[in-house]
Amino acid sequence: MSQETAAPVVPETRQLGVSDLDRFYKLSVVVLAALAVIMVALYVGRAAIYKIHEFERGLHLRGGRFLAVQLPGWHAQIPLVDTVIIVKVNERLGYVERIAAMTSDNVTMDVSLQYTYRVTNPERFALAVDDPERIVFEFVQGRLRDVINTKAMTGVMNQRTEMNLEIMQELEKKEDQYGVEFITVQIQSASPPAEVLSAIKDRMVTVQRQEQAEAAQQRTVADARFYAAQKEAEALAVRAILSETDLRLPRLAEHRYAYRSGR
Numbered sequence: 001m002s003q004e005t006a007a008p009v010v011p012e013t014r015q016l017g018v019s020d021l022d023r024f025y026k027l028s029v030v031v032l033a034a035l036a037v038i039m040v041a042l043y044v045g046r047a048a049i050y051k052i053h054e055f056e057r058g059l060h061l062r063g064g065r066f067l068a069v070q071l072p073g074w075h076a077q078i079p080l081v082d083t084v085i086i087v088k089v090n091e092r093l094g095y096v097e098r099i100a101a102m103t104s105d106n107v108t109m110d111v112s113l114q115y116t117y118r119v120t121n122p123e124r125f126a127l128a129v130d131d132p133e134r135i136v137f138e139f140v141q142g143r144l145r146d147v148i149n150t151k152a153m154t155g156v157m158n159q160r161t162e163m164n165l166e167i168m169q170e171l172e173k174k175e176d177q178y179g180v181e182f183i184t185v186q187i188q189s190a191s192p193p194a195e196v197l198s199a200i201k202d203r204m205v206t207v208q209r210q211e212q213a214e215a216a217q218q219r220t221v222a223d224a225r226f227y228a229a230q231k232e233a234e235a236l237a238v239r240a241i242l243s244e245t246d247l248r249l250p251r252l253a254e255h256r257y258a259y260r261s262g263r
Helices: 012-048 122-127 132-149 153-158 160-172 194-262
Strands: 049-052 056-062 065-070 073-076 082-088 092-102 108-119 180-191
Touching: 012 049, 049 056, 056 122, 065 122, 082 122, 092 132, 108 132, 108 153, 132 160, 153 160, 153 180, 160 180
Parallel strands: none
Antiparallel strands: 049 073, 056 065, 056 082, 092 108, 108 180
């Protein structure tokens, strides 16, 4: 009797499990690759497309070289190659807070000023100088000191309107150079420092006391002159009376002698 050798049978469940795992692995790779592509696309799109608002202007540079000023709207650039500098062109507000300035009569004043300006040439404003807002501030501060140096202390305290006009005229001379337009300039305060103000008050008190002493001295002199004039007038009156009396005595003697002779 012959015996047949049976071949081992591989379970089908094991083959199906390996195949499913392989498909799941490939699907995961595809999904991860798709996510990576989407993220890169979003990054590139975000870096390449940008928006400029109505109150802004864009300075488009490629490889560090200026190309053009971009107006409000949507724009595109080459990532990692192009650079866009956003410059605000709406009105800006600046302050010069209590700086010390010397007047023409050598009095140190503490002066504060408020100014407004707007950018008219974004390219010159942002690219021609480093830290343009600081440059504008220092320029305004310098012109303020220059104008105060030509005024006396009383003029600085009482002629602010005229000084505002003079400062504005000085600022307008450099508008094209800095790419800006100054709109308003207004001196907020102008006063001597506390120690100078105290010295001025002491001086005023001294002058007032000196004037009072001079007035009292003048009154004393006037009273003395009036008294002397009064005494002189009384003396003249006495002399006149005595003179008249001296003139009358001989006449009285003559009349008395004639009277006695007649008797």
